[in-house]
Amino acid sequence: MVETLPDPSASDPERIKQELMAEAERELARRAAEESRKKSRPPADSDAETVLSGETLRVGGTSVYRVMHPASPVSAMVASALLAALAMVAGSGIGLALGFAPTAEDAYSSVGAMHDSAAGAALRSIHYQGANVLVYLSVVYVMHLIWSGFFRRPGHWIWWRALALCLLVLLFGATGQLLPMDQNAVHGTHIRLGYLADVPVAGEALRSALLGGDEIGTATVARFYALHAIVLPALGLVLLRRFWRDARQAQASRASLLAHGLVIGLTVLLVLFLGSVSPAPLGLSGDLGEPFEDARPEWYALPLYQLLKWLPAGVMQLLGLVVLPLGAAAFLMVLPWLERVSAEPARLRWPLRLLSVAVLALCVGLGVWPLIEDVRANEGQGAGLFARHDVEHLMEALKRRNDALGHSRHEGLPDDAHRHARDIWQLAQQLREPLRRVPADERAKYPERPILVDYNLQPDGRLDDVRARRWREWVDAMEAGARRLYAANSDADQRKAREEIRKACVNCHDSYDVNDPVNPEPRRVVFVTRTVEVKPEVKPEVKPEALLFFDEAKFKGLKAAEVPGKTSTLMKRMKTCCVELLQYAELLKADKPPTRSIEQAFLDLQACSAPLPVIHDQFKKTFPYPGWKQACDDTDLALRELLKARRGDDFKARILKLGRACDTCHELNEEVDFRFSDLFK
Amino acid sequence: MAEPTQTPDAARREFVRAGLLGGICAACAAAGVLTLSAGATSGEAEAVAVAPMEKVLDELGPFAALSVVGGALPVEITIARRDGWRLRTRRQQVFLRRVKAGQTADCFAALSPICPHAGCSVEMAGDKKSFHCPCHDARFAADGSLAEGPSPRGLDALEVSIAARDDKPWLFIKWQDFVIGKAERKARS
Numbered sequence: 087m088v089e090t091l092p093d094p095s096a097s098d099p100e101r102i103k104q105e106l107m108a109e110a111e112r113e114l115a116r117r118a119a120e121e122s123r124k125k126s127r128p129p130a131d132s133d134a135e136t137v138l139s140g141e142t143l144r145v146g147g148t149s150v151y152r153v154m155h156p157a158s159p160v161s162a163m164v165a166s167a168l169l170a171a172l173a174m175v176a177g178s179g180i181g182l183a184l185g186f187a188p189t190a191e192d193a194y195s196s197v198g199a200m201h202d203s204a205a206g207a208a209l210r211s212i213h214y215q216g217a218n219v220l221v222y223l224s225v226v227y228v229m230h231l232i233w234s235g236f237f238r239r240p241g242h243w244i245w246w247r248a249l250a251l252c253l254l255v256l257l258f259g260a261t262g263q264l265l266p267m268d269q270n271a272v273h274g275t276h277i278r279l280g281y282l283a284d285v286p287v288a289g290e291a292l293r294s295a296l297l298g299g300d301e302i303g304t305a306t307v308a309r310f311y312a313l314h315a316i317v318l319p320a321l322g323l324v325l326l327r328r329f330w331r332d333a334r335q336a337q338a339s340r341a342s343l344l345a346h347g348l349v350i351g352l353t354v355l356l357v358l359f360l361g362s363v364s365p366a367p368l369g370l371s372g373d374l375g376e377p378f379e380d381a382r383p384e385w386y387a388l389p390l391y392q393l394l395k396w397l398p399a400g401v402m403q404l405l406g407l408v409v410l411p412l413g414a415a416a417f418l419m420v421l422p423w424l425e426r427v428s429a430e431p432a433r434l435r436w437p438l439r440l441l442s443v444a445v446l447a448l449c450v451g452l453g454v455w456p457l458i459e460d461v462r463a464n465e466g467q468g469a470g471l472f473a474r475h476d477v478e479h480l481m482e483a484l485k486r487r488n489d490a491l492g493h494s495r496h497e498g499l500p501d502d503a504h505r506h507a508r509d510i511w512q513l514a515q516q517l518r519e520p521l522r523r524v525p526a527d528e529r530a531k532y533p534e535r536p537i538l539v540d541y542n543l544q545p546d547g548r549l550d551d552v553r554a555r556r557w558r559e560w561v562d563a564m565e566a567g568a569r570r571l572y573a574a575n576s577d578a579d580q581r582k583a584r585e586e587i588r589k590a591c592v593n594c595h596d597s598y599d600v601n602d603p604v605n606p607e608p609r610r611v612v613f614v615t616r617t618v619e620v621k622p623e624v625k626p627e628v629k630p631e632a633l634l635f636f637d638e639a640k641f642k643g644l645k646a647a648e649v650p651g652k653t654s655t656l657m658k659r660m661k662t663c664c665v666e667l668l669q670y671a672e673l674l675k676a677d678k679p680p681t682r683s684i685e686q687a688f689l690d691l692q693a694c695s696a697p698l699p700v701i702h703d704q705f706k707k708t709f710p711y712p713g714w715k716q717a718c719d720d721t722d723l724a725l726r727e728l729l730k731a732r733r734g735d736d737f738k739a740r741i742l743k744l745g746r747a748c749d750t751c752h753e754l755n756e757e758v759d760f761r762f763s764d765l766f767k
Numbered sequence: 768m769a770e771p772t773q774t775p776d777a778a779r780r781e782f783v784r785a786g787l788l789g790g791i792c793a794a795c796a797a798a799g800v801l802t803l804s805a806g807a808t809s810g811e812a813e814a815v816a817v818a819p820m821e822k823v824l825d826e827l828g829p830f831a832a833l834s835v836v837g838g839a840l841p842v843e844i845t846i847a848r849r850d851g852w853r854l855r856t857r858r859q860q861v862f863l864r865r866v867k868a869g870q871t872a873d874c875f876a877a878l879s880p881i882c883p884h885a886g887c888s889v890e891m892a893g894d895k896k897s898f899h900c901p902c903h904d905a906r907f908a909a910d911g912s913l914a915e916g917p918s919p920r921g922l923d924a925l926e927v928s929i930a931a932r933d934d935k936p937w938l939f940i941k942w943q944d945f946v947i948g949k950a951e952r953k954a955r956s
Contacts, residue, residue: 190850273887277902280886284948300944303850317796375843375859377880377888379901395903399884399919400950469901486858 161236161244164227165329166346168251170353171223172326175216179315181209186265188311190304193267194371195505201368210368211361217259219357221386224252225446228418232442235435242422247328249418254322259384261314264307272302272372273381275310285408301374370512371505376486382456382470389452414445475516484513488591491571491584503580504572510587511568517561557594564590635671635731640685646693653701656694660748661760663691664741671737674765692725709755720747814939815844816932817863823938824870830863832895833875837909839864839896841880846942860888861925861940862898864909877925877940878911884918886947898922919950 185206187196200206228248231237237245264275279302283293298305383391390411397406425434456470463469487506567586574580650656666680666687682690698721702714711717724744731737745762752758817823823830832840839862846859862878878898880888887902896909905916912921926941944955 190855277885277887280947283946299850300848301850303848303855304853305851308851373857375846375857377860377890379888379890381887381902394885394917396917398917399948403917403919403948 160230160234161227163345163349164223164230166349167353168220168223168227169330170350171216171219171357172322174212174354174357175220176319178209178213178216182206182213183315186311188265188304188307190267190302190307191502193265193307195502195508197266197268197368198371198505198508201366207365208361210366212357214366215360215364216357217255217262218360218385219353220255221259223353224248224255228252229442229446232421233439237421238425243328245422246419247325249415250325251329253415254318254325256386258314258318259386261310261318263384264302264310265314266368267307267372268367268369269372269376269378270367270369270381272374273378274383275306276302276374277381278383281407284404286404302372370483370509371502376483380470380473382460385453388454388456389449392452392456395456477517480513480517484510484517484591487513488587491587507568507571507583511565511572514561514565514568517564518558560590560594563593633732635733635737636685636688636729640683641689644683644685644689646689649693649697653704656697656701657758657760660691660694663687663694664745664762665765667691667741668765671733671741673738673741688729695721695725709757711751711754713750717747717751720750723747812846812942814926814928814930814941815846817842817844817938817940819932820870820929820936820938823875833863833865836865836867837896839891839909841891842940844940844942859942861942862891862922863927863938863940872927872929872938875927875938876910877927879923879925879943879945881923881945881947882918883920883923883945883947883949883952884916889922919948920952923952 182200185196185200187193197210201210231245231248260278264271279293279297282296283289285292296306296309297303298309382388390407393406393410394403397403421438425438457472460470461468461472463472468474487509490506491503564587567583567590570586571580571583574583650659663682665674665676666682667684668674669676669680670684670687680687695718698718699715702711721744724740724747728737728740728744731740745765749762752761818830822828823833825831826834830840832838841860842863843858843860845856848855848857860880862880864876864878865874866876867874880890880898882889882900882902882905884900884905885902887900889898889900889905889907891897892899892906897914898907898911899905900907900916900918903917905918906914907918907922908914910921911924923943923945925943928939928941929936930939931937946953946955
């Protein structure tokens with residue numbers, strides 16, 4: 087054999103031709119011997135063998151298994167479907183990459199911006215469901231190869247390529263899942279990288295190379311993005327080159343173009359259908375510091391996830407996590423050596439078929455198990471994908487984001503205000519859910535929802551419509567504020583939006599007696615869990631007059647008491663009237679209660695002030711004060727303004743003005759030791 | 768090795784050429800990986816301030832849960848994280864417990880909420896004392912020891928200290944990352 091091998095340096099066409107002819111003769115001789123051997127044994131029942139015997143082997147041209155492989159229309163169809171799904175995923179991936187910013191701060195926001203537009207959401211859904219369809223089809227392809235015996239030699243390259251395809255699809259999923267950087271992505275990848283560190287020898291090094299830091303950050307996103315968008319596609323292209331040739335040959339040889347077109351069309355429709363029924367999700371922005379109890383792996387990893395719940399840590403976990411998957415992969419890889427097409431009649435055919443079906447069924451069972459557990463978790467409230475969060479949970483999340491935004495009007499917005507705004511917007515949408523989702527008769531079954539039950543149910547157990555409506559109004563206000571903040575173009579706009587959000591929180595907390603003022607201090611929310619009586623909704627309409635300190639109607643029929651002639655008595659009465667007014671305004675505490683009504687006190691005060699301008703004549707000699715007239719005018723004006731005072735601070739300001747008018751004079755007269763301002767000491 | 772498509776000679780040439788080009792490409796990529804992954808963690812962390820002691824000891828304030836021995840509550844600290852070429856800070860929840868009556872640092876204990884099993888964040892159970900990991904259902908007692916579930920060890924304790932800040936005593940907690948999935952407790956450096 088050695089001497090017949092052509093010399094690489096020689097390029098004599100005549101010699102090459104001779105070599106080829108010799109090789110072809112040898113091959114034909116071998117085939118003839120095989121034919122005669124075949125006649126002596128029962129007819130082959132394997133597809134692969136049938137195909138092999140039906141085709142003429144050509145040497146130096148198409149190799150054996152590629153003649154063999156396209157003979158199965160099923161493989162060709164699956165190949166066409168895979169290529170169609172791959173085209174959709176690749177195309178939408180390019181579209182998504184155009185708008186993606188691979189940094190820790192911006193990744194979520196850039197995906198969110200795409201998610202919020204109809205076209206971007208469609209792209210995401212196609213990418214997401216296209217990848218899912220790729221996983222389904224890979225499983226179908228591998229199952230088909232096992233079932234029809236195409237893993238056997240000499241068809242082993244097809245088989246290994248299928249396995250490589252599965253591995254690539256899984257790696258694409260593992261790297262792509264982090265990129266949106268939402269809670270599920272960040273926490274899920276954090277956990278997976280932890281498992282990776284468990285792998286002996288290279289695990290720890292691989293983990294730190296992928297992380298590029300203490301934990302998931304910009305370095306990690308950049309690396310995952312490079313793997314997902316450059317390295318894996320490059321490897322995929324190498325694989326695709328072979329795959330494509332197979333598919334093309336299959337189309338040319340066996341199935342009609344129409345059939346392939348139909349398969350491709352159906353695949354596209356399937357992806358579009360799945361994308362519209364279950365679009366790509368985007369949760370709250372990822373933050374490893376915030377506990378996220380609903381982290382679940384992708385659906386195809388659920389069997390392993392369930393195993394990990396049962397296996398204790400240590401050796402058992404290592405067995406389940408590393409040895410089992412690697413062992414299964416190794417078994418699949420050596421299958422071509424376990425059974426060859428040219429060897430004995432297919433002994434392992436049925437055992438292998440049954441084994442593959444059993445493993446698939448086991449995986450489906452193990453995968454469905456955690457879903458059922460999640461639906462039943464938390465006494466029917468659900469967990470993971472099925473979590474229906476109660477109000478306290480949502481409030482905790484809201485509080486965190488509001489704290490991050492800051493409530494002070496003087497401090498600037500943080501750089502990541504954008505994603506916090508988007509989170510608040512999403513949480514507000516979820517806040518509307520509890521009311522909408524839980525029907526009245528079912529609500530009684532949820533004792534762990536005290537807020538909803540206590541605050542929005544009437545004593546007879548029916549939903550309080552008014553409360554529910556107001557709840558929605560506040561949630562709407564918060565959502566509108568968050569949207570405004572999300573889309574804010576100016577500093578002023580942002581401030582307004584933050585104020586809107588704050589107001590919605592304050593209004594709601596006030597109304598529900600939540601023991602938590604919305605303030606700039608980081609704090610813990612303490613919800614009042616006692617039952618709150620549902621108060622009548624309609625508030626009495628407040629007329630502007632009711633806010634006034636003096637009731638005009640009560641002046642009717644009142645008369646001022648007679649003004650005393652003695653100046654000291656007059657002054658003393660004015661002081662008493664003022665003290666009584668201050669008592670009514672709760673600005674002063676005196677030993678004895680006021681003897682006059684509010685209006686009477688004012689009338690007496692006003693009457694006493696009337697003779698002031700002439701009083702000065704009595705003590706002009708001892709206290710000559712040129713500003714007396716001015717002081718009297720000020721007093722008169724202050725009294726008239728006091729009459730229009732509203733309750734509270736307005737009254738205080740006006741009576742202080744009156745006091746100042748009096749004090750200007752008192753301070754200069756040595757005989758007077760009373761100062762109005764002393765009343766406030 | 769790929770299947771022969773032409774004469775053995777041409778196939779060998781093609782294989783060598785593809786291998787050479789692929790090797791050059793892989794070598795360049797490997798150089799990139801080596802450059803990027805050098806010295807990428809922040810190492811030993813410093814203790815960070817949680818709250819002034821007067822606030823911690825206030826029986827009516829936000830730390831009221833610590834007024835009874837055995838009481839625990841989640842608190843948030845700001846920790847520094849190495850991210851490639853820069854340092855970022857972020858908020859991290861830890862659990863603070865009262866171990867015994869008194870005002871010294873050894874009366875308090877802090878637990879990392881990172882489950883040693885798979886790295887999920889544990890949550891406080893309904894009794895406000897023990898802990899539950901929502902990922903794989905591990906349960907931990909009030910002192911952090913493993914009660915049931917797949918975790919290899921109990922929750923990791925963090926160092927609590929009391930030190931002066933602005934001339935006032937403050938409670939400090941030192942955050943640490945621990946290697947998960949192993950029975951032996953080892954800080955990541």
